[in-house]
Amino acid sequence: MSQTPLLDRALVEEATKKSGLLWVRGTGPARALWHVWLDGAAHLIGDGPGEQPFPGLADGGTAEVTVRSKDKGGRLVTWSAAVRELAPGTEEWEAAVAELKGKRLNAPDAERMTERWARECRLLRLTPQGAPGTLPDGSLAAVPLATPATTRQPVPAALPRLLLKRGRRAGK
Incomplete structure (x- = not known):
């Protein structure tokens, strides 16, 4: 038996565990999504109010997952995934939500987050299929997707002086 499939699986698992974000492409454009790795698959929560959207990912479908390096941010591996939606209240759903709850920021x-997730969100399990694909040579750069999020306003001109003045006062 060849060791290549075992090494491929180990690469996918280790890279995905360590990466905070995955780039996931279903039927639409790829999106950066946060996740947890549990029981041999990546788990995503979203598609509800205030949570990450994942259009193009459907129960029973497939997705292409690109894992980035936590250190450098570059692509490490790309793998195909079988997409399965987990039903709220099942043992599998409870285990995944327990892990996701610890990773959900802000x-x-x-x-009451888990009750809201059960009511309003979808929990997807992305299970690796086959061997990882080869990384493309190009950058795959794309125009950012439209979003209602906004950037912060510029820092007021007087703020640096106020902060410096406070620092001098504390040093006396």
Whole structure:
């Protein structure tokens, strides 16, 4: 038996575990999505109010997952995934949500987050299929997707002086 499939699987698992974001492409453009790795698959929560959207990912479909390096941000590996939606309340759903809850940053309702996820969101399991693909030679750069998010306004001109003045006062 060849060791290549085992090494491929180990590469996918280790790279995906360590990366905070995955680039996932279903039927639409690729999106950066946060996830957790659990029981041999990546788990994503979203498609609800205030959560990450993942259009183009459907139960029973497939997706292309690109994993980036946590250190340098470059592509490490690309793999094909079978997409399966987990039903709320199942043992598998509860285990995945327990892991995801610890990784969710800035949740507006941390105490009731899991109930909201069960009511309003989808939990997807992306299971690797076959061997990882080869990385493309090009950059794959694309125009950013439209979003309602906005950037911060420029820092007020007086702010640096105020901060410096406060620092001098504390040093006396």
